[in-house]
Amino acid sequence: MDVFLAVTSRREVRDYADRAIPEDAVLRILDAGRISGSSKNRQPWRFFVVEDPQLRERIAKSVYAPGNVHGAALVVAITVSGKGPTTFDAGRAAQNMMLTAWNDGIGACPNGISDAEALQQALELAEDERTATVLTFGYAARPRDPERRSPEEWITRADRKPVDEVVRRL
Amino acid sequence: MDVFLAVTSRREVRDYADRAIPEDAVLRILDAGRISGSSKNRQPWRFFVVEDPQLRERIAKSVYAPGNVHGAALVVAITVSGKGPTTFDAGRAAQNMMLTAWNDGIGACPNGISDAEALQQALELAEDERTATVLTFGYAARPRDPERRSPEEWITRADRKPVDEVVRRL
Numbered sequence: 001m002d003v004f005l006a007v008t009s010r011r012e013v014r015d016y017a018d019r020a021i022p023e024d025a026v027l028r029i030l031d032a033g034r035i036s037g038s039s040k041n042r043q044p045w046r047f048f049v050v051e052d053p054q055l056r057e058r059i060a061k062s063v064y065a066p067g068n069v070h071g072a073a074l075v076v077a078i079t080v081s082g083k084g085p086t087t088f089d090a091g092r093a094a095q096n097m098m099l100t101a102w103n104d105g106i107g108a109c110p111n112g113i114s115d116a117e118a119l120q121q122a123l124e125l126a127e128d129e130r131t132a133t134v135l136t137f138g139y140a141a142r143p144r145d146p147e148r149r150s151p152e153e154w155i156t157r158a159d160r161k162p163v164d165e166v167v168r169r170l
Numbered sequence: 171m172d173v174f175l176a177v178t179s180r181r182e183v184r185d186y187a188d189r190a191i192p193e194d195a196v197l198r199i200l201d202a203g204r205i206s207g208s209s210k211n212r213q214p215w216r217f218f219v220v221e222d223p224q225l226r227e228r229i230a231k232s233v234y235a236p237g238n239v240h241g242a243a244l245v246v247a248i249t250v251s252g253k254g255p256t257t258f259d260a261g262r263a264a265q266n267m268m269l270t271a272w273n274d275g276i277g278a279c280p281n282g283i284s285d286a287e288a289l290q291q292a293l294e295l296a297e298d299e300r301t302a303t304v305l306t307f308g309y310a311a312r313p314r315d316p317e318r319r320s321p322e323e324w325i326t327r328a329d330r331k332p333v334d335e336v337v338r339r340l
Contacts, residue, residue, distance in 0.1 A: 037280075
């Protein structure tokens with residue numbers, strides 16, 4: 001899929017079909033995170049693929065929307081540690097992963113964390129390591145075809161602030 | 171360009187050719203930021219396109235690598251304010267913008283901030299607003315063709331930690 005069409009057509013997908021993600025797509029998603037640029041190339045992240053059902057339940061309880069984790073075909077927690085703009089870098093990696101998923105027709109959503117300490121224990125993180133986000137992935141329960149609109153149409157239809165509110169030219 | 175090829179082939183570009191970016195490409199880059207997903211759709215950002223030479227000089231002095239700003243065809247400061255994971259969201263927007271640029275053959279680089287206060291004053295930010303990054307864009311002085319390798323080859327050649335160091339399956 002063309003990059004600009006992917007960027008403009010992707011929306012957060014929270015309701016997933018009961019359908020597994022092929023392993024090659026999982027590997028592309030993880031590689032998209034691993035290859036991301038980061039400040040001083042520190043690669044401050046780890047990517048935890050959570051498959052064990054009991055552990056998944058603990059992860060579900062530590063985010064604001066447990067249902068996203070319950071329904072997802074793939075759950076990846078991104079953790080960061082060390083100095084520098086690690087949260088910013090985690091955002092870059094997450095976007096790379098979600099766009100790469102979308103390129104394969106797979107939806108995704110970043111999940112806000114409600115209980116950071118529980119997550120810390122569940123993933124057995126180091127003391128200076130913390131979870132930046134929990135990404136949930138899956139085919140959409142109600143799929144939509146990005147190709148059915150142009151990038152410009154996707155932008156127009158999105159619920160976003162107008163250009164003159166967010167862009168300033170100085 | 172295919173999303174996965176864009177994700178895997180893009181590298182930070184810091185040395186720019188003396189060549190302007192067409193206005194339609196500038197608008198795509200800004201829209202790619204504006205359309206980005208964010209926590210609770212708060213869209214916590216503003217995008218400052220810095221064109222005035224004197225203001226540019228002040229921006230250059232407030233980042234670690236002033237030369238990137240001096241050489242860039244387009245300079246965009248992303249600021250954030252308010253509650254929530256705003257820095258993470260800024261990372262998502264920045265990645266959308268840099269991938270969209272790369273889709274048009276345009277390089278980019280996020281610039282670390284050395285003097286946040288100077289930047290605050292130069293951009294006349296609100297008290298609770300701060301700059302997440304300064305993105306510099308331009309055609310590469312030494313261009314390279316993403317199509318000349320496969321995504322897998324781009325990954326293999328990147329200076330990144332191996333999979334077993336950053337990915338854990340639980």
